[in-house]
Amino acid sequence: MIIEDEILVLKEVRYNDNDKILHTLSKNNGKIQVLSRGCRKNKSPLINISQIMAYSKCQLYAGRDMYILNSGELLDNFYNIRSNITAFLHGTYILELLNYISQENDVDGKAYDMTIRLFQILNFIEDNESKIANIISVYELKLISMLGYRPQIKECVLCGEKLNSKLSYFFNIKDGGIQCIRCIHNNNCVNINTGGYDISYKNIILLNNILMSKLDDESIINEIGDDMNLLIKKYLFYHIGKSDFTTLKLLNKADKGN
Numbered sequence: 001m002i003i004e005d006e007i008l009v010l011k012e013v014r015y016n017d018n019d020k021i022l023h024t025l026s027k028n029n030g031k032i033q034v035l036s037r038g039c040r041k042n043k044s045p046l047i048n049i050s051q052i053m054a055y056s057k058c059q060l061y062a063g064r065d066m067y068i069l070n071s072g073e074l075l076d077n078f079y080n081i082r083s084n085i086t087a088f089l090h091g092t093y094i095l096e097l098l099n100y101i102s103q104e105n106d107v108d109g110k111a112y113d114m115t116i117r118l119f120q121i122l123n124f125i126e127d128n129e130s131k132i133a134n135i136i137s138v139y140e141l142k143l144i145s146m147l148g149y150r151p152q153i154k155e156c157v158l159c160g161e162k163l164n165s166k167l168s169y170f171f172n173i174k175d176g177g178i179q180c181i182r183c184i185h186n187n188n189c190v191n192i193n194t195g196g197y198d199i200s201y202k203n204i205i206l207l208n209n210i211l212m213s214k215l216d217d218e219s220i221i222n223e224i225g226d227d228m229n230l231l232i233k234k235y236l237f238y239h240i241g242k243s244d245f246t247t248l249k250l251l252n253k254a255d256k257g258n
């Protein structure tokens with residue numbers, strides 16, 4: 001059976017003499033592995049669509065163990081990202097992240113569309129570390145929410161009382177939401193998990209705005225600080241159960257100028 005789908009190549013693995021196995025995220029079928037036969041030959045019509053970061057519309061033959069790439073049309077390969085080192089490192093981190101989480105989780109068409117939009121933004125963004133890091137945070141928070149871990153930030157996860165600018169709050173990563181200071185102080189129940197991070201009222205509002213906004217809303221992006229970037233990464237990594245991404249280590253090295 002031949003199906004048509006859009007795919008984004010997350011990872012390419014050399015196979016046989018001239019083939020590749022592509023780990024891809026597809027728009028309609030989640031994560032799929034695709035065998036691209038002969039794509040390493042110079043004249044192969046599949047050469048462009050069988051590269052990492054390639055985004056294309058493909059005809060796929062559904063084989064017994066994996067899909068086989070029949071033909072396809074390249075929609076974009078986000079070429080400019082390769083000349084922007086910051087965008088490139090962040091982009092490859094996102095591919096690695098998706099390759100990991102789509103094995104365990106159902107990444108749907110909405111998350112797929114958001115990912116394509118992210119790469120379109122990275123393709124034309126200036127080489128600005130904090131701006132790119134902030135857009136990545138927006139993407140990460142939206143992604144983890146789409147996977148079913150939308151943080152509860154409109155009311156305290158323990159007492160349910162609505163967010164109040166006069167109270168202090170903690171953000172509890174494990175419970176996925178904010179906890180008011182009253183609950184933390186009054187808590188006599190040892191079973192309640194109270195290991196939270198201090199979070200300002202301003203940052204709680206910001207988390208909510210991130211969830212409501214577009215990926216590249218300048219007014220939101222400019223509000224995000226290092227503390228927020230760190231909190232979102234901690235939240236994401238806790239709920240996906242992994243934090244040691246190879247590309248993230250490279251990113252941290254590049255950050256320190258090594």
Ligand SMILES: [Zn+2]
Binds near residue numbers: 156180182183
């Ligand atoms: Zn409370």
